[in-house]
Amino acid sequence: MSKQAFVDLDSALVAIDAFTGLAEEFKLSISSDLQDSFGVNMAVITDRVLARGWWPEGFEQKDGYRLYRYSTPGRTGN
Numbered sequence: 001m002s003k004q005a006f007v008d009l010d011s012a013l014v015a016i017d018a019f020t021g022l023a024e025e026f027k028l029s030i031s032s033d034l035q036d037s038f039g040v041n042m043a044v045i046t047d048r049v050l051a052r053g054w055w056p057e058g059f060e061q062k063d064g065y066r067l068y069r070y071s072t073p074g075r076t077g078n
Contacts, residue, residue, distance in 0.1 A: 005029040005065035009041050016048050023054040023070040031065050 006012040006029060019026050034041050046056060054070040 005031040005034075007031040007033055009034065009044060012045055013048055016045070016052065023052070023072045026054070026070050028068040028070075029062075029065050030068060035066070 006015065012028065012030060012034070015028065016026075028045070030042070030045070049056065049070060053072065055073050057069040057071045059066040059068045
């Protein structure tokens with residue numbers, strides 16, 4: 001995944017849709033500017049992730065962005 005944080009919702013959704021590897025290999029960097037006060041943007045992103053059959057595995061807070069991780073339910077090691 002790109003090391004640059006996504007600053008708009010559409011680009012983040014395109015990245016989720018375009019990824020062809022395992023969920024465990026996908027890292028999604030979301031700019032702090034995209035973190036709206038109601039959580040709507042992350043709700044849309046999470047909905048798209050769940051539609052792929054992935055499960056959120058948390059995030060790391062970085063300077064100016066969060067790095068989100070995902071997994072596939074039922075895979076060994078989850």
